[in-house]
Amino acid sequence: MDKLNFIYPEIFISLSIMFLLILGVFKKKSSNLIISLSVITLIGTLVLIFGYPINTNLNLFNGSYKIDYMSSYMKILTILSGIFVLITSSKFLKIYKLFNIEYPILILCSILGMMVMISSNDLIVFYIGLELQSLSLYVLAAFNRDQIKSSEAGLKYFVLSALSSGLLLYGCSLIYGFSGTTNFDQISILMNNDQYGLTFGIVFILVGLAFKISAVPFHMWAPDVYEGSPTSVTLFFAVAPKVAALTVIIRFLYVPFVNVIDQWQLIIIFLSIASMIFGAVAAIGQKNLKRLIAYSSIGHMGYALAGLCVGTNQGIQSSVLYISIYLVMNLGFFSCLFMLKRNNTYFENIDDLSGLSKNHPLISLSLMIILFSLAGIPPLAGFFAKFYIFKAVLDQSMYYLAIIGLLTTVIAAFYYLRIIKIMYFDLEKEKYDKDYNLGLKLTLTLSTTLILFYFIYPSKLLNIVSQINII
Amino acid sequence: MDFPILSSIILLPSIGSLFLFFIKGSEGKSLQTIKYVALFVTITNFFISIYLWYLFDETSSNFQFIEDKEWLDGFINYKVGIDGISILFIILTTFITPLCVLSVNNSIKSRLKDFLIAILLMESLMIGVFCSLDLIIFYLFFEGGLIPMFLIIGIWGGERRVYSAFKFFLYTLFGSVLMLVAIIVIYLTYGTTDVTKLYEIGINANFQNLLWLAFFSSFAVKTPMWPVHTWLPDAHVEAPTAGSVLLAAILLKMAGYGFIRFSIGLFPLASEFFTPLIYFLSLVAIIYTSFVALMQEDMKKLIAYSSVAHMGYVTLGIFTNTQQGLEGSIVQMISHGLVSAALFLSVGVLYDRTHSRLIKTYGGLVSVMPKYSILLMIFTLSALGLPGTSGFVGEFLILMGAFRDNFLVATIACFGVILGAAYMLWLYKRVIFGKLNNKDLLKIDDLNKSEILVLSIIALPTLFYGFYPEPLLNTVEVSVNNLIDTYNYNLVSFGANNG
Numbered sequence: 001m002d003k004l005n006f007i008y009p010e011i012f013i014s015l016s017i018m019f020l021l022i023l024g025v026f027k028k029k030s031s032n033l034i035i036s037l038s039v040i041t042l043i044g045t046l047v048l049i050f051g052y053p054i055n056t057n058l059n060l061f062n063g064s065y066k067i068d069y070m071s072s073y074m075k076i077l078t079i080l081s082g083i084f085v086l087i088t089s090s091k092f093l094k095i096y097k098l099f100n101i102e103y104p105i106l107i108l109c110s111i112l113g114m115m116v117m118i119s120s121n122d123l124i125v126f127y128i129g130l131e132l133q134s135l136s137l138y139v140l141a142a143f144n145r146d147q148i149k150s151s152e153a154g155l156k157y158f159v160l161s162a163l164s165s166g167l168l169l170y171g172c173s174l175i176y177g178f179s180g181t182t183n184f185d186q187i188s189i190l191m192n193n194d195q196y197g198l199t200f201g202i203v204f205i206l207v208g209l210a211f212k213i214s215a216v217p218f219h220m221w222a223p224d225v226y227e228g229s230p231t232s233v234t235l236f237f238a239v240a241p242k243v244a245a246l247t248v249i250i251r252f253l254y255v256p257f258v259n260v261i262d263q264w265q266l267i268i269i270f271l272s273i274a275s276m277i278f279g280a281v282a283a284i285g286q287k288n289l290k291r292l293i294a295y296s297s298i299g300h301m302g303y304a305l306a307g308l309c310v311g312t313n314q315g316i317q318s319s320v321l322y323i324s325i326y327l328v329m330n331l332g333f334f335s336c337l338f339m340l341k342r343n344n345t346y347f348e349n350i351d352d353l354s355g356l357s358k359n360h361p362l363i364s365l366s367l368m369i370i371l372f373s374l375a376g377i378p379p380l381a382g383f384f385a386k387f388y389i390f391k392a393v394l395d396q397s398m399y400y401l402a403i404i405g406l407l408t409t410v411i412a413a414f415y416y417l418r419i420i421k422i423m424y425f426d427l428e429k430e431k432y433d434k435d436y437n438l439g440l441k442l443t444l445t446l447s448t449t450l451i452l453f454y455f456i457y458p459s460k461l462l463n464i465v466s467q468i469n470i471i
Numbered sequence: 472m473d474f475p476i477l478s479s480i481i482l483l484p485s486i487g488s489l490f491l492f493f494i495k496g497s498e499g500k501s502l503q504t505i506k507y508v509a510l511f512v513t514i515t516n517f518f519i520s521i522y523l524w525y526l527f528d529e530t531s532s533n534f535q536f537i538e539d540k541e542w543l544d545g546f547i548n549y550k551v552g553i554d555g556i557s558i559l560f561i562i563l564t565t566f567i568t569p570l571c572v573l574s575v576n577n578s579i580k581s582r583l584k585d586f587l588i589a590i591l592l593m594e595s596l597m598i599g600v601f602c603s604l605d606l607i608i609f610y611l612f613f614e615g616g617l618i619p620m621f622l623i624i625g626i627w628g629g630e631r632r633v634y635s636a637f638k639f640f641l642y643t644l645f646g647s648v649l650m651l652v653a654i655i656v657i658y659l660t661y662g663t664t665d666v667t668k669l670y671e672i673g674i675n676a677n678f679q680n681l682l683w684l685a686f687f688s689s690f691a692v693k694t695p696m697w698p699v700h701t702w703l704p705d706a707h708v709e710a711p712t713a714g715s716v717l718l719a720a721i722l723l724k725m726a727g728y729g730f731i732r733f734s735i736g737l738f739p740l741a742s743e744f745f746t747p748l749i750y751f752l753s754l755v756a757i758i759y760t761s762f763v764a765l766m767q768e769d770m771k772k773l774i775a776y777s778s779v780a781h782m783g784y785v786t787l788g789i790f791t792n793t794q795q796g797l798e799g800s801i802v803q804m805i806s807h808g809l810v811s812a813a814l815f816l817s818v819g820v821l822y823d824r825t826h827s828r829l830i831k832t833y834g835g836l837v838s839v840m841p842k843y844s845i846l847l848m849i850f851t852l853s854a855l856g857l858p859g860t861s862g863f864v865g866e867f868l869i870l871m872g873a874f875r876d877n878f879l880v881a882t883i884a885c886f887g888v889i890l891g892a893a894y895m896l897w898l899y900k901r902v903i904f905g906k907l908n909n910k911d912l913l914k915i916d917d918l919n920k921s922e923i924l925v926l927s928i929i930a931l932p933t934l935f936y937g938f939y940p941e942p943l944l945n946t947v948e949v950s951v952n953n954l955i956d957t958y959n960y961n962l963v964s965f966g967a968n969n970g
Contacts, residue, residue, distance in 0.1 A: 361585075372618055377644075378611040387651075394655045402655075406648035413644055417621070417637060425625045425633055455611070459544040 003060055006067045009048040009075070010115055016041040017108050024101030031099045035090055038104035042083045042111070049075055054467075063183050064122035066251075070320070070468045071119045074247040077324060078118065081239040082111045084331050087439030088338055089232030095344050098143055098230060106143075107236065110136035114244035121255070123172045123182040126248060130168070130212075133241060134161050140236065141229045153228025160221045161211065168208025175201035175256075187256035199263050205252065206267055212245035213301045214294075216274035223286075226294035231346060234290050235334040238297055239327045246304060246323055250316055253308065254470045261311045268309035269401060275302030276405055280412040289337060289348050292415065293330070296374060299412055300326050306405055307389045310396040313469050318388035321465045325373075325385040325454075332370040332447030335440055339363050341433050350419060355428025364423045366448040373451045375416040376409045381454035388462070475538050476526075477551045480519055480561065481599045484568070487512030488591035491584055502583060506572070509587040513569040513594065520558075520565040527558055529946055532953035534604060534667060542608075550665055551602040555950035556801060559943060560601040560721075560728055563808045566932075567720045568594045571713040573925050574816055586627060586713070589619040593717055600725045606654045606664040606733075613689075613725060614647055620714070620722065628709035635705035642702045646692030653685035669737055670957065676740050676965055683741035686733055693726035696786060697756040700779045707775035708828070712819030715771065719778050719811035724804045727785050731797065735789065736954060739961040742790065749790040750880045756783030758883065761890035765897070769828050770818045773898055774811060777854065780887060781807045787884060788869035792958055796872025797951045802943055803865025806853065806933065810862060813850040813929040817843070820922055821902075824915040830898065835907030840917045844903045846926045851899045853933050855892040860937035 004011075016037070024034050049072050057068045086104060093099040113133030120126035138161070142154020176182050178197035179190045191198060207218060214222040226234045253264060279299020286292040304326070307319035339360070340347040357364040373382035386409065393402045454461075487508065494505055528535060534552035542549040553561065571590055575583065596619070599612035617640055625636035658664045661672055674682065692699045703723075707715050735742050757780050764776035781803065788800030820843065821836075822828055837844045853860035856867075866888060873881035907913070918926070936943055 377618060378614045383611075383614075387655075390652070391655050391659070394652065395659050399652070402652055403649070406652060407645075410641060410645045410648060414637070414641060417640060420621075421625060421633055421636070424622060425636075458542070463544065 003058060006052065006056070006058055006060060007065070009045045010112065010119075012048060013041060013045050013108060013112050013115070016044075017105060017112065020101070020105055020108070024105065031101050031103075032090075034101045035086060035104045038108055039083055039086050041108065042079050042086070046076060046079050046083075049079075059121060059185070061125075063185055064125045065119050066121040067119060070247065070250070070470065073320070073464070073468065074118045074243055075115050077243045077327060078111055078114045078240050081236070081243065081327055081331070082107055084439075084443050085232060085236045085240075088331075088335055088443050089235070090439070091341075091435075091437050092230070092232050092338055092346065095341070095346070096144060096230060103140070103143065106136045106140050109133075110140070110236075111240065114240060117244045118247045120248070121184045121251070123175065123184075126252075127165075127169065127172060129244075130248075131165065133244065134165065137161075137237070137241065140233045141225055143233060144230045147228075149228040150230060151228075153225045156228075157221055157225045164208045164211035164218065167204050171201045171204025171206075171208065174198070174204065184251065184255040188258065191256060191259055198257075199260070202257055202260075202264050203267065206249075206264065206271075209245055209249050209252070210271055213242050213249070213304075214298055215271040215301050215305060216278040216298060219275070219278070219298050222298060223291045223294040226290045226297075227288055231290065231334065231337055231348065234293075235330065238293060238330045238334070242297070242301065243323055243327065246308075246319065249305075249308060250319070250470060254316065258311075258471055265309050265311065268305055269398075272302045272305035272309060273401065273404055275299060275305065276408040277302075280408040280415075283412065283415045284418075286415070287350055289350055289353075289419075292350065292419075293333060296412070296415075297326075297330070299408065300374075302408075303386060303389050303405060306401055307392050309401075310392050310398065311471075312392065312396065313471050314395060315392040316470055317465045317468055318392040320468055321388055321461060322385045324461065324465070325381045325451075328447045328450050329370055329374050329382060331443055332366065332451065333374070335444035335447065336363055336367040336370070338440055339432065339436055339444075342430060343433075347432075350422055352429070353419060353423045354426040356423040358428040359431045360434075363444075366444055367423065368420050369448055369452050371416040371420055375413040377413070379455040381451040384454060384458055476519070476523055477536050477553065477602050478538055480516060480523065480565070481551070481595055481602060483516050483519070484512055484591040484594040484598075488588040488595075491588050491591070494584065505584050505587060506575075509572045509591060510569060512591065513565070513572055516594070517562075517565040517569055520562050523553075524558055524562060524946070527553070527555075527946070529555060530949060532949045537604070547607045547664060548605060549608060550604040550667075551599075551608070552604045552667075553602055555947045556728070556731060556954075557601045559801060559805055559946060560724055561598055563724065563805055564594060564597050564601065564721050567716060567808065567812050570812065570816070570925050570928065571716050573921060574716065574819065575713050582626065586623070586711075589623050590713065590717065593619045593623075597721050597725065601728060604666045606657065606666065606669075609666075609729075609733075610647070610651060610654055613729075614644075616722065616725075617643060620718070623714040623717070624706055624710045627711040627714065630709070631705070632709040635702070635709040638702045639706040642692050642699065643689075646689040646699070649685040650689035653682045657682065666732070666736070673961065674737055679738040679741035680744060683734060683738040683745060686729070686738070687745070690726040690729045690734065691752075693729075694723060694782050694786060695726075695779060696752045696782070697759060697779070700756070700760065703779060704772045704775040707778075707815075708769060708771045712815055712822070715815040715819075716812040719775075719815060720808040723778065723782055724808060727782065727789065727800065727804050730786065730789050731800070731954070735792070735797075735958060739958040740965055742792070742958070743962055746790045746792075749786055750877065753783040753787035753790075754880060754883050756780060757787070757887035758890065761887055761894060765890065765894045768830055770821075770830055770898065770902070771815070771828050773830075773894065774814045774818065777891065777894065778807070778811055780891060781811075781854075784866060784869050784884070784887070787880070788865075788872055791869070791872040791876040792955060793872040793875050794948075794951060794955060795868045795875070797955065798944055798947055799865050799868025799870075799872055801947050801951075802861065802936070802940060803869060805943065806861035806865045806936070809929050809933050810850050810853045810860075813846075813926060813933070814854060816922075816925060816929075817847050817850065820918065825911065830901050832909055833902040833912065834905040834909065835903075836912065837903045838907060839912055839915060842918050842923065846918070846923075846930060847899065847903065849930050849933065850926075851895050853937070855895040856888060858937075859934070861933050861940070863937060864940045 110133040116129030138158040141157045144150035211218040283295035304319045307315045373380035376382045376386040537552035540549045596616045603609040760779040767773040785800045788796040853862040856862040
């Protein structure tokens with residue numbers, strides 16, 4: 001157990017959760033304190049993770065828990081998104097009277113679950129992590145329990161997610177049954193092409209994971225849950241679980257099953273193409289910004305999956321890079337949503353953006369930059385994200401995938417343009433309140449700056465990501 | 472040369488726009504400041520580019536003022552450099568932009584600051600296109616221009632501005648994504664996107680056709696060639712005057728430049744193979760859009776269609792692959808840049824006064840606006856290619872090149888000249904001469920000083936290069952020669968290998 005120091009982040013976050021829970025129970029009206037302490041906890045966890053030597057590659061607990069470069073990187077992404085969710089949303093929560101101690105603690109719990117998922121190297125550990133994060137997310141989705149839409153979102157998410165977890169568990173048991181082990185490394189040794197039982201296992205597990213990242217055709221829950229949940233929770237949904245689930249997909253496909261790539265490659269290609277097309281087409285008719293971003297995130301997951309199906313390290317790196325930039329863009333987008341407040345009501349329809357550029361030139365400028373970046377127009381960060389994906393895809397001569405992907409960006413550009421059109425070309429409405437808190441301003445400025453000036457020095461992120469070597 | 476002069480020309484307008492961004496207020500004095508800053512930046516940039524022309528060595532066919540910096544580690548370099556072809560386009564850009572800034576006085580009523588920021592960003596991106604010697608860098612500049620142009624059309628355009636902005640954006644984006652695929656494939660096959668290195672390596676003959684088509688899909692939309700030209704009239708009609716000027720004068724030239732630099736330069740075999748296709752599309756553009764132009768009732772639309780016809784000549788000339796054809800195309804592009812800018816400005820002058828672009832509103836303007844009539848006469852004649860104007864030089868050289876290559880094509884193209892004369896003169900006749908029926912026209916003033924200034928600044932080079940095109944031709948000659956030599960060398964060596 002001399003390697004226990006490598007799971008200090010997880011231990012630290014668990015202890016903090018328990019401490020905060022007790023503190024919250026005994027000290028009334030301590031929400032402000034608890035939110036601040038949660039942010040500090042997350043920052044502390046970040047510091048602990050940064051403390052690892054960069055080339056750590058360890059298997060803990062009989063090889064069921066893996067600490068390597070990718071797990072650290074993805075944990076950092078998850079924790080960062082948690083921090084930004086907490087610092088952007090406090091005002092929103094106060095206005096909707098959701099400012100309870102449970103909210104930050106649930107977020108911490110789900111982040112802990114995600115960290116376990118990210119590091120898991122074993123089917124059981126992975127499942128435990130997954131359930132921890134899912135259970136927290138069910139509650140978070142229904143957090144605004146007085147509102148019927150939020151309860152509906154929670155229930156819907158719970159039922160469908162439980163179903164997918166069931167499928168996933170069934171897949172796990174199939175794999176265990178045919179290989180006799182749950183450890184990823186050992187499965188990869190035992191794996192060969194003839195075991196059809198294992199193939200079935202892969203399919204079931206992929207279905208479960210595709211549900212978590214809302215890839216078509218397992219996306220049905222996403223728009224409703226995104227729309228119904230409180231906006232701050234939607235932001236969390238849009239970023240953190242995707243990072244964790246994507247990591248698990250990478251780990252799952254490329255550690256135990258890398259040798260049978262021809263068994264699963266087609267599935268991922270299908271998921272990718274279907275998500276890209278559906279995400280682009282279905283978003284066109286949306287009126288609610290949160291629904292729209294749900295469809296857009298379906299499309300974006302399609303691109304991230306496109307990087308995964310090529311079966312090279314380069315492909316994995318491009319996906320990781322994609323999800324990182326996607327995270328920044330979403331944080332920016334939701335910060336803008338948090339700024340649309342008038343008389344203690346938040347607005348979330350596309351029409352509410354009408355003529356925003358006249359009254360709030362800076363918000364609309366940032367939102368425009370973010371939207372162009374989401375559409376993948378150069379020289380913004382979103383373009384580079386797509387560029388690396390398609391480079392990896394074309395490197396394996398999968399021309400059709402690249403061409404379909406690029407054509408869907410043209411379709412998707414239409415609905416992003418529509419928002420920009422409404423902001424810039426239409427007549428203005430009443431002004432929105434201007435009492436943004438510091439966290440919100442910081443998040444928006446940071447994400448916009450990153451997106452806008454990414455092109456000046458694009459090597460940095462690429463170099464960081466290119467140290468991820470799974471195969 | 473250690474001083475990064477090209478980068479400074481590219482960056483200066485962007486820095487200027489950043490400066491504008493931080494100027495507070497939008498009325499009275501600050502508005503004046505904004506205008507002066509924009510004007511100062513663009514004029515400075517013009518003088519720097521003139522100085523660049525002065526430093527430029529016309530006798531060398533190599534790229535000059537090269538800057539090569541690592542940008543994406545071991546993958547893409549930020550590489551810019553110019554040859555005789557690019558420098559003319561850079562000067563055209565820096566020449567037209569201050570005129571755009573000058574012309575906003577009357578036409579832009581709201582959000583002047585944002586408009587000038589967009590114009591300055593556009594200038595940066597367009598100069599970047601003409602300088603870049605790396606395919607990815609080229610793509611970034613080429614596509615980046617979509618964003619400011621979308622906003623220019625959409626925010627300051629006319630009634631149907633949303634429709635045309637969307638059409639413009641989606642058409643061009645659609646064309647360009649295929650080019651992006653081709654660029655990535657080139658990188659993966661040859662390990663570089665550096666244009667000069669690719670010139671040396673030479674692209675494999677088996678790939679050339681597909682790659683050429685991918686590039687073509689992007690350039691054809693931007694040129695625009697028939698049948699994907701339909702975004703242009705819409706975009707022009709709805710864009711504000713300064714936007715139209717930028718669009719016609721410079722944006723369209725990016726595609727022509729792309730054809731010369733990439734299609735001809737990188738894919739000579741495919742270019743030879745697809746020459747009949749280009750000839751066909753160019754001829755359709757020349758003849759068909761001329762007829763369409765003849766029937767337009769909206770002045771801006773008429774000029775927009777005439778742009779399509781003129782760009783038809785340009786593509787025709789480029790793919791004749793003769794010294795005359797290529798040089799003619801370049802001169803034609805420069806000349807069209809000047810003339811179409813002037814024509815759009817002239818229409819803008821009328822529109823500011825009467826808020827109508829319909830030809831039937833006017834008639835007999837010569838009696839109320841004599842100065843205007845004279846200047847418009849110069850541009851009309853130049854547009855139809857009268858000897859003594861720059862339009863003639865370009866068209867004449869292109870047709871000469873075409874006759875050397877294909878007699879039939881050249882003969883058909885000649886009819887376009889007649890049609891061009893027909894629609895331009897008819898337009899002039901209906902607007903300027905005839906009876907003054909519309910009583911409202913009696914009240915309008917002749918050109919004011921700034922309008923005279925702007926239009927005569929454009930008229931000067933139009934006439935000067937009409938009589939004396941030597942400076943233009945000298946600048947491009949060596950580069951064009953080099954291009955054609957490489958082209959023919961490729962054809963010959965390919966023929967030798969296969970037969």
